[in-house]
């Protein structure tokens with residue numbers, strides 16, 4: 001079994017972006033500028049946004065954080081997005097999710113200028129992705145493709161089972177894995193909460209991509225010998241031995257599955273760090 005080291009790959013990608021930024025600086029070209037909008041003070045969202053801003057600083061991007069109270073009206077938020085859309089100095093805009101219940105997420109995502117949509121969630125980008133046209137890919141699926149590419153994992157003709165059909169991971173990665181491209185050209189099955197007998201699908205898979213949010217759902221007896229395992233799950237479980245009182249585990253039971261598979265992404269250190277690296281790649285591409 002080989003570990004798919006997303007952390008190492010994310011550092012490599014960030015260093016490549018850093019070099020590109022310094023070339024831009026030397027030539028007087030625009031420096032990528034990522035803007036994040038954070039509504040309210042959800043602790044997990046605070047951490048995600050902080051990490052994104054910190055990564056921007058590390059690689060020489062400009063960054064801005066616009067914070068709003070959770071009481072902001074939908075109309076006001078949409079107006080603020082418009083202001084950023086029209087600011088030529090800002091190249092990438094992300095709105096940290098989730099948003100308060102009174103705000104329609106679809107309206108917010110659709111309001112972002114799709115050319116600045118570095119999360120790759122805008123219907124224009126999703127449509128272009130489905131048509132295999134150049135676009136900003138959703139950052140987590142993009143990170144998965146980068147991992148498969150880095151380790152030269154064959155995907156053509158493979159049986160790929162995606163577990164989960166969310167808008168941000170399961171659904172887009174299932175489209176990407178069946179695209180006529182590399183990585184892609186796989187025969188993809190999407191399993192979800194209404195799937196009957198999940199194991200009967202995963203046992204036939206050459207590649208399993210798990211994006212469910214259920215700790216250690218995928219057990220060894222659900223996995224074929226030699227399968228490639230991409231574990232997107234990031235679940236907190238209680239752990240009294242940790243100072244924080246919890247630890248992160250994936251949707252795959254790593255200890256059970258590791259001796260049966262050919263490749264596996266660890267949690268943490270697999271898909272997670274690649275998501276931020278790919279967000280930065282999308283911002284760089286939005287600047288060019």
Ligand code: NAD
Nearest residue numbers: 140164165166169192193211212213232233234271272275
């Ligand atoms: P989500 O809650 O939006 O979707 C979960 C999906 O799992 C749904 O499509 C549902 O139909 C499916 N599902 C639920 N129970 C199931 C079952 N028993 N069998 C099969 N399918 C089932 O989740 P999401 O936003 O895609 O996130 C999934 C996991 O990935 C979470 O742990 C999340 O924290 C993690 N995540 C990680 C990253 C990263 O950067 N590594 C990014 C996004 C999400």
